[in-house]
Amino acid sequence: MVPTAVSPHSFARSVITHLNDTTLPLSTPQPSQTAAAPLDSSLNHVPPATSDDLVQTINSLDTEIQTIKAQVYKKLLANYGAFSESFEYTLELKDKIDGLLERADNMTSRTTDPENGLRQTVMSALVEHHEISHRVQESNGIQEGLKHFSRVEDILSRYEAFMDSGKILQAGHCIQQAEQCSRMTDAIDQMLDDLIANAIHYQYPTDDTGIHYKVTISYDIKVPALALPRSSSNSTPGLIRWHELIRALTLLDVAQEKLRPLQKDLLNVFAFIHRNIFLNDYSSSEFNAEEFSSDTEILTHFLGRNIAKETCTMISKYYLSRVVPTDINGLREFSSIASAATHLEDELIALGFLTEADRDLRVFVENIDIHYTNNRRDTLLRQGRAVIMSEDFKTIQVKDLDKDDDLEKDGDAWGRIADIDTDVKESSISIKAKQLVDMILSTLHEAQSLSENASPHLYKATRSLIDLYRALMPVHHARALTNVPALAILFYNDCMYIARELEKIPARLEDGIPGMDEVQYDESIPALKSLARKWFNTQLQKQREELMQSLDGTGGFQDSSVDSNFGACERSMKQVVFVFKHLGKVWKSTLSPMTFYKSLGQLLDEVSKRVIKELEDLPDISEKESHKLATLCGLLFECEDQFDSAGALVEVAKGDTFDDEDPIHFFVPSWQKFQLLTDILELSFAEIMTRFRAGQLHLFEEGELSDLICAIFADTPLRKHNLEEIEQGHPVALSHHTH
Structure with a gap:
């Protein structure tokens, strides 16, 4: 029977288990333990220990230690037999392992021996086999060569x-x-x-x-x-x-x-x-x-x-x-x-x-007409691509180009519908747009002298050029169009100008071209205008985000009476004015007047509406804070001068309904309300009510006006009475019948 092996770890675990066994007979509790309770309960009632107490405690500890030692020795003796058997079995295993290692050493030496080793023998056999194979291949090659030479010799003779x-x-x-x-x-x-x-x-x-x-x-x-x-x-x-x-x-x-x-x-x-x-x-x-x-x-x-x-x-x-x-x-x-x-x-x-x-x-x-049109198409697209890829964005006034255009001299000659919102007559375009339009017109004039089979090919080539422009321009110049507002607006004008010139082509080619009943670009024109509006709106959104980011610095105009907060609000409002005036300077020389004023008006309207909302959301406005807020609002009034020259356009746009109003109110719908809010911040309670009763505050909802009064003025019987009057609704006044 093979003895059961007991590992050192198992033996140690057995000893610890017996040491922790609560069933082992122990002596009576130690004095130190019994004395612990009184110490915890009431330290003041325990008398000091004497020397006899200490001697007695030491004797008790010695007795306990001797008892534990006896138990350990008892356990050791009980497991001694198993330990001895395991030890002897370990020795046997060691002898067997030594024998195996010796045999492995013998096999290694027999294999790696440089003279008689098995490895050397195998290597020698492989080398000999390779040499024999090479000789066999050489012999076969010589035989084949001799046969081939004999056959070639006969062929060579013949x-x-x-x-x-x-x-x-x-x-x-x-x-x-x-x-x-x-x-x-x-x-x-x-x-x-x-x-x-x-x-x-x-x-x-x-x-x-x-x-x-x-x-x-x-x-x-x-x-x-x-x-x-x-x-x-x-x-x-x-x-x-x-x-x-x-x-x-x-x-x-x-x-x-x-x-x-x-x-x-x-x-x-x-x-x-x-x-x-x-x-x-x-x-x-x-x-x-x-x-x-x-x-x-x-x-x-x-x-x-x-x-x-x-x-x-x-x-x-x-x-x-x-x-x-x-x-x-x-x-x-x-x-x-x-x-x-x-x-x-x-x-x-x-x-x-x-x-x-x-x-x-x-x-x-x-x-040859067909070959010519194919060649002409390739040339047109190659030249057009060079123009589109060019980084030259020099500008030219459309009105200067229209001076030599007979169709523009007689505005109704080509049957167009005048639209002051999209008319580019007073705007600037890039030289690119002019060059592309010239290419299209010259190609169509050439098509008039070709056969019915060839002419439509040139017309299709001009449409391919327009498609190339719409596909390549926003991709190749994407970074410039995104980051430079002037170029984005110029691209908008270019698309609108090309679309306008395409609309005039039926009038320019009254006789058409051979093989086509009508020369029109019904698909290209809307696509160009859509592309123009897309980039224009993208640029407006970018500028709107920049203005809104500037307004973020006001912190909602909270606690503007504090000097530090007022300084931050003032810097933000001045930044808004700076951005707005910069856009006006850049865009005015590029955009058509109506598009220019509408674009600036849209941006200023967004700014004024946000300022109105944030001021109305203030729960409490002190007298000092009210004056500070009015001062901040007054900074935006510097933007009004951008619309000083827009009166004539407003008169044309409104026609019979024009009443000599301030042009900024036409382009910035919320501006009049913004002006009234600025006045409210500075007016007395009595002045506010006078304007209310005159119907001059009708732009504010009753709730808006009540919230503003509650924020500005303290709770008094007068405020209560006036709020009740406001809640009854605005009076009807002649001053706003037309609104």
Whole structure:
């Protein structure tokens, strides 16, 4: 039986448990413990301890300690047997572990021994296996190489024989059978270049001869000597004819590359082929490549469908498409280029290389209007994008532009509805807007001289330019438009100006443009105006937040009679006035008058309404505080001068209802109430009631007026009587019949 192991921790826990066992016999309570109660209850009644008491207490403690020791020894003796068995079992385990460690050391030494170790043996075997594998691969490679060399040797012999006799086609087959032979490929490539060089001779004009450019093509082509080490010095090069050379080029798939020189004088080349190869007796409109009966048909199909047709395609793609005019004058001058292109195509059809169905050049030049509009559209958008992306925000007065505009001289000539709220006649715009409008108008005037198929494309290009402006302007200039109030307002004017000019286009183009019943921008105009209002309202909201943030410094005008609080309120109100006047200075030269006054009026109305509300919310206003508040309100009166020149506009806007009122009251609806509140803060109770009875305080609700009186004046029988009169409602007076 394996003895039960008792760990040191288990043994210690057992000892502590027995020490804490309350069942152990203990001696009588210690004197020190019994004496504790009297000490807690009444320290004054315990007599002092004597020496006998101390001796007795010490003896009791010794006895108790001896008893506890005896119990501990008893427990130790009781568990001694289990402890001994565990200790012996531990020794056995130690011996076994030592044996295992010794065996592990032996295995490690047998594995890592530098001479006889297992690791060294395995490494040696792997190296030997790698070397044997490499030798086997080399042997296999040599065998494959010998087989391949034998096959290539045979191909090379046949290749040289074909080349000596000028049989290029058969030599080409040899190349296809031995693609790995780069020398052969290089040789046949050089041979083809030499053959084409011998076949085509160019004569350039010089001052001495005075001849024109001329190309000469040889029908029988002399085969150049083969430049290979194995070639026979006694070999005699033969002759090759054009049809053999072309078939070789075709089979080797290098025709397009090798025949590029033929493109320099197309008509001479094709005339030569027609005269010397087809002998003027062959022509056909259609060929079936699967039913060729002769080399002539093969060559005609190749040259006609691949060389001639491909040449016309290249002319269309790489020449005509790049000389498409970019302006209307160039379009008129394109006729000479169109004539030359169609003449070339006519000649190729007459020679039989092309058919009527192959007229790519004529199709291109007949649709030059479409190509022009596509080119013009790309140019318009590219130039428009440069204008939009420009950081130049120079301004110009709209009224200066309208001086030369016949439609503006006769305001009703273009059937517009005059709207003083959105009229930009008296405002400023950026040069960008003027440039974009000029681009649109010039493009539409060009469209009037084009065909019905082309004109609508230019009209659509102008709409694309407007869409580009609406998409790019707010993104590329977002930071400037957000942080600079003047630029945001300028952008608003630009959008409104462009929209106004688009509205005038039907009147400018009375005859319209070909292919369209009416030229209108019914979708673009509302989109521009919506974009303008969006950014305008965003800027107004930003300025409103700045004014409200300045008013936050007043702290609701609480305790304004205290000097420190009054100073903070005064600084806040002056900041409001500064921001307001700065906006007036920046916007007045940019916005139209009506928009300018309405914008400032909206902001000042928000400020005055907040001040009124915060003053009405004050629960108690002392006499001193009332005068202080009136002084603070008086600071805002500096803003009134911004509206001094607005009387004429108010008269136009109100028409027959105009009664020579203060213009600020038209643009700032709460301003009159703000003025009355300032007066109330300074008036006596009797003066307030006099104005009330005259109907001059009708802008205040009865409750508002009662709360103000309760805050300003103490509770007296007179105040009670007057409040009862106010609660009965405002009297009807002539002074406010019209309000």
